Amino acid sequence: MSFNIVIDSCGELTPRMKKDQRVISAPLTLEVGGETFIDDDTFDQNYFLEKVAATPECPKSSCPSPKFYYDSYMTGETHHYAVTLSAELSGSYNSAVLGQSMALDHVPDIKIHVFNSRSASVGQTLIAQKIIECEEQDMPFQKVVEEVERYIHSQNTYFVVENLETLRKNGRLSNFKAFFASALKIKPICGATPEGEICQFDQARGINKALVKMVDLIVERAVDSEQRTLAISHCNCPERAQMVLDAIKKRIKVKDSYILDTGGVSTMYANDGGVIVVL
Known part of the structure; x- marks a missing residue:
């Protein structure tokens, strides 16, 4: 079975994940001091920290669009997964779910599951790794979902x-x-x-x-x-x-x-x- 995982950019990617074409990073957008930063490979941490330190206003973030998630689901794989930062902290989860609804409208039997990490950062990274591990064991889609949800609830x-x-x-x-x-x-x-x-x-x-x-x-x-x-x-x-x-x-x-x-x-x-x- 083929699969892909779209993980919002709050979840850091390991070097192996960055080379894995099955893993897609959905970039959030950051804004500070009137300047916009895309959270992708172009992100300059040192410059961003300098900008934050020099700016009295608080930095803000915007989540990926439902269209980005939709496009990530419509790539022809058998199984599709999304991993978002906690739904309590961002609109990314809702955006991923809306993208899922858009995909289901076009392909009613498409297999997509959106995981609310209930975490952030490397918590999301570990969840994506768990999905890969389950998929590489040839687990059925629903079994992968159950195993990963169980893992999420055990994570600290x-x-x-x-x-x-x-x-x-x-x-x-x-x-x-x-x-x-x-x-x-x-x-x-x-x-x-x-x-x-x-x-x-x-x-x-x-x-x-x-x-x-x-x-x-x-x-x-x-x-x-x-x-x-x-x-x-x-x-x-x-x-x-x-x-x-x-x-x-x-x-x-x-x-x-x-x-x-x-x-x-x-x-x-x-x-x-x-x-x-x-x-």
């Missing part, structure tokens, strides 16, 4: 960021928590709820202590880690990401692990120095 997302302003200004956090954290140099250890909303697990004074607490939390909550892949994305702090990876792997065994740079959307929300971990 964590992150620590230096700066909460983008999350706050875009309505992802309460004003009180963001102000409190900024004023007292408190860094919250955050993650995703089962529904895909952002929640706060803990907090610490200073980024290093927050990262240590995040590692503790990941280790405490890990289940069947030997069967799972540990993925980390970072915004302009590879040493910090490597430190977190090493600290986790010293305490639990994992099947595989890797570190990726954040793409445009994840860069916008993680800000300079942010680290996202999914297990």
Whole structure:
């Protein structure tokens, strides 16, 4: 069976995925200071971070159009999948579902499933990997859907960021928590709820202590880690990401692990120095 996966650009692609013609990245559009950035291979992280730092207005993002998803579904493969960042954080999921409806209007028996990652960034990357794994085992379409949905519900997302302003200004956090954290140099250890909303697990004074607490939390909550892949994305702090990876792997065994740079959307929300971990 042939298949393809369209993953919105909040989900970073591994080097292997970038070479895999079955994997399509649906770019979001970012805007800051009157300048528009397309979240694709042309995205310049350093320039974007400089622009954000120099601009008082909060950066904004726009999700891929339903037409982009529709075109991605109408490419002739037997099975089609979409993986979007959490529906609680973006309109990307709804856009993918609308594109699915458009495709079904033209080809009523086309097989498409849209996965709401209930996560973001490397959470989406791992979901796309799970789809590939299932498809390469020649699972029937519905079995792939069931296996991947089960995986999504078992996934845990964590992150620590230096700066909460983008999350706050875009309505992802309460004003009180963001102000409190900024004023007292408190860094919250955050993650995703089962529904895909952002929640706060803990907090610490200073980024290093927050990262240590995040590692503790990941280790405490890990289940069947030997069967799972540990993925980390970072915004302009590879040493910090490597430190977190090493600290986790010293305490639990994992099947595989890797570190990726954040793409445009994840860069916008993680800000300079942010680290996202999914297990």
